Amino acid sequence: MATSEYSLRRALVEKQSSIESQGNAVRALKASNAVKADVDEAIEKLNALKLEKSSIEKQLQAAVSGNPDSSVNKEAFRQAVVNTLERRLFFIPSFKIYRGVAGLYDYGPPGCAVKSNVLAFWRQHFVLEENMLEVDCPCVTPEVVLKASGHVDKFTDLMVKDEKTGTCYRADHLLKDFCNEKIQKDLSISAEKAAELKHVLAVLDDLSAEELGAKIKEYGITAPDTKNPLSDPYPFNLMFQTSIGPSGLSPGYMRPETAQGIFVNFKDLYYYNGNKLPFAAAQIGQAFRNEISPRQGLLRVREFTLAEIEHFVDPDDKSHPKYSEVADLEFLMFPREQQVSGQSAKKIRLGEAVSKGIVNNETLGYFIGRVYLFLTHLGIDKDRLRFRQHLANEMAHYAADCWDAEIESSYGWIECVGIADRSAYDLRAHTDKSGVPLVAHEKFSEPKEVEELVIAPVKKELGLSFKGNQKKVVEALEAMNEKEALDMKSSLETKGEVEFYVCTLGENVTIKKSMVSISKEKKKEHQRIFTPSVIEPSFGIGRIIYCLYEHSFYMRSSKAGDEQQNVFRFPPLVAPIKCTVFPLVQNQQYEDVAKIISKSLTAAGISHKIDITGTSIGKRYARTDELGVPFAITVDSTSSVTIRERDSKDQIRVNVEEAASVVKSVTDGHTTWADAWANFPHHSSGSVED
């Protein structure tokens, strides 16, 4: 925080406190029926204080406006982006005429087109390029599947309730807000206290319900809206629950992720792939999380589109044939060690991260590289994109390694893609619950000799000694692990008998040498049967799109300098429409030319729009800049037209017949605008843009 900003904030806090006590004084005077003159004087003083406060606020605003990192500036920037997005219907709060539902948003026409473009590129970049098996499974999911995956028991957030009104809050959010507020705004707290609060923030995700509850009590945190006391925190399952069929006896949930649909199909997909590993399956679809109280606008929603990949691989061989294609990429990485030691993310060559073991294996590294290429190709700023490794305490116990692609936005660093090596966990969980072995086979080119432990209880001898308990003793003997069995073998060989605890009997029995034969036998094995590991890149499409909006948005002055104009610098790949066609003035001849160009754009597969309104050409440019349309063709004669590029505002002049092919070549990425600029005569916009 800059010094002037710091002292202004301090002044602001002091002024606010003066206003509060002066307010109390006014109320006290009124209540005691003091003479009018005294009351008036107190009110005057109060108003003066308020004026002073407002002046400080303005100074503060000015002080931070040069500082892009200030929270005030971020807030203002976000407001500008979100206002533009909402006004141009990139998104619409769902069911708005019924006052909406928190955490549900519609994609309006341009937003829907951006989403289609992002998903089409995802399919191209991952599914087609890597020959993945795409599937499409239902959202409605029976309980047994999500019981196996652990979601029924563990997909929860800790919640507290306002004890009087019943309003629900996320317990960790309240504690987080309290700590942040204190640290940022309460200048009276000691350095010690501030350190304590910072520590609480750092360990927030690890706190148990009891610990969270204790902190809330200790700090006297109350319900934000009413100041009422809060209940103890308790877990709330985040899945939308429903019931399948009419009986009410088959509970189901709306899936919280698309991955489970792939795992339960592993056997069929493995077969489809010719029983060969590695292979990847992919799915794009809706997922649902019944958030307790959604915040952060478009970033934390109750229904969203996920695109997930499950790459199945032999746990003994996580190399990747195309790894070398990404090994030389260099980008911001934030390994565990740097985080713990308080350093920041730095540029690392991916190949180095893998070879040094920072990234667990080649396949995980390969996907990190592919995700980097995907995001930057969409238009995500590479300097505001980092790959952060999960800390040991963030990662599930079974995970081998996990990295999040985080994109910096006005809300801070946002997790947009998770790339995890989940080992064999998911397939094992469904194998256990369903009884269907989800395993792979590796046929050996020639059989391998292996040693196998053979425990052979001699039932006749055991029967004579143990009668009715014989069966339980046999089972206990057969259940011994290798070490127990070999210990017994050597004891029997040296002592002839041994005490053996049979837990189903709850007592020791004496086993004699004649009662069991323990040996190691050589056996030929023709194949290895194993549960594949799964490497899972999981993309939050809505979050990526929102961050893309922020990274693409900028404002510039109109030519006249009298207003700020909004622009989205979407690459053609992402832009909702690639091109607009404007007759310069309303005139039948120009409109006919516009229609001819429109037809050739349609034939070339370029999405576009004609705007024949009589609005000034400058206004029409501004309107399409705000939608992020990269090119505008302006018809100002019947033989040639101009093509304007959105960000440079540069214009070239081309023949009517060439217009569509020039735009196609640049939007398809076969040539660049620089090529077009070099090859065609330039057109000076003159007084055209206002």
Added chain:
Amino acid sequence: MATSEYSLRRALVEKQSSIESQGNAVRALKASNAVKADVDEAIEKLNALKLEKSSIEKQLQAAVSGNPDSSVNKEAFRQAVVNTLERRLFFIPSFKIYRGVAGLYDYGPPGCAVKSNVLAFWRQHFVLEENMLEVDCPCVTPEVVLKASGHVDKFTDLMVKDEKTGTCYRADHLLKDFCNEKIQKDLSISAEKAAELKHVLAVLDDLSAEELGAKIKEYGITAPDTKNPLSDPYPFNLMFQTSIGPSGLSPGYMRPETAQGIFVNFKDLYYYNGNKLPFAAAQIGQAFRNEISPRQGLLRVREFTLAEIEHFVDPDDKSHPKYSEVADLEFLMFPREQQVSGQSAKKIRLGEAVSKGIVNNETLGYFIGRVYLFLTHLGIDKDRLRFRQHLANEMAHYAADCWDAEIESSYGWIECVGIADRSAYDLRAHTDKSGVPLVAHEKFSEPKEVEELVIAPVKKELGLSFKGNQKKVVEALEAMNEKEALDMKSSLETKGEVEFYVCTLGENVTIKKSMVSISKEKKKEHQRIFTPSVIEPSFGIGRIIYCLYEHSFYMRSSKAGDEQQNVFRFPPLVAPIKCTVFPLVQNQQYEDVAKIISKSLTAAGISHKIDITGTSIGKRYARTDELGVPFAITVDSTSSVTIRERDSKDQIRVNVEEAASVVKSVTDGHTTWADAWANFPHHSSGSVED
């Protein structure tokens, strides 16, 4: 039914009845401890009867196998299609390893590709071609929206429960099955009875809960699985219910259609379209129906993809600018009148149907034509596609007209697209419930003069007479409709006073001439405000795809004649993969050529697959025919390769460098296979295909 088939069916029924009585005889003998020889003799007779029955069954099978309309044949055909679809993972019963959930299916890799292709073409054919506004709204929907639309109250099926086990059934299904079974299999029923049952089938959809219950009682219908008695029918709401947020106080549903998301956004979309009509909005997305007991496999499912269009139009002008482009199409139509008079669908020119008023208006006609083009372009057989008009009793009271695109499948004629003129119903319903006027404005080029009724109560006079009740009298006067006001005016003019009932007072008051002035005044209006009509084409994507599978499937003998091979004759637009590349034999040189061709196919954007397994080329062709892959490139030299077309099995020879561009040109539809056949040397497959 052919005569031989009829007599065979009758013989079958008789034989079955003999078997049942002989079975009873055997049981009776056993129960009475009869001598073994008697029992044996009875059993022998029973077995002989069973043998005879099986022989009749075989004759019947043979008799109907030449008859494609027979139900036995349809069943066998469907089984062949579904087996192929399931074996090649076009679809997978969802959560199969947990024994699945009725009515939920996954799209496996080729099915998912077909679905993507169908949706991409839908977007191209409707959204882009017509400049529709595409939106994307959540599935989770708050109750208030579906209360307004009528779904909470009326989206129900009538259900009966097995009174002992609690198993649920659709009441109309049980009655339908009973009637069909009787008509088809019980040859003892009288002609009168048969006619009665046929009548029940005809009016099935119109029966109330009481009427359905009465029929079930009358016919003694019991639970199919247990023969237990059934409960009375009662309505079951087909929406999956859930709860939004943690409080449990905000009920929500998984949307049963996507249309409501568009209606509630009408105001914003109208604004986005420059406040101009007509315009259309479109949405593709998941919809959910909690079917009581899903039957008909892939056709009646609990979660499905809908693609819906809401075309908003001035109710006074339902012309369409592009209507002439479809007016000359001629296809099977099945107007109301033909259905009622027992005729069948016949070919009608669309323009004639509209001009004769069979189809209500041009815009509705335009969409019927566009749907016809869409479906036939996908590969739906135009002779098994008809447009059936809703009967008066099928249509909602507000609908102006409604046509279903029905596709004939092994299940009969299946409704796949509904095209309805829903008038102003939906927008009015949401206007009423939300209080937000969802209306359009038509600005007049010059103001229009209209007469307006003006009721002006004279408050001073009314106050003198009615004191405290004055306000209620004023309100009652102002609330009069035109007729009431004009009646009062004439009474006051003739009699000077009139008795007037004020409902808020619950009594008559005397109104004198001085108390109110009633007049008609001329006024200038600058615009017309009205609720637009909506024309809604709604596509069941899964049903279309299933019918497409049936229409594309055929079997042919292998060259050796020793086995039946399955083929899907998908057009390239729909095919999950456009092309396969086969090195003829396993050999490094051929594989290298295959990789070069693969690269050029990727560059041309043609989805394809290389198959380098050592399997015989004939088997590899058969394998890809079964996936509906239209072209196969076989590498049999390093300079030239062959291209084989799936259905003709014809092969041409082209240079390696040309292969990708020839395939691209034919799959993109720029040229046809006939062109390629004419332009390139032919290759005789020789012994290549087995």
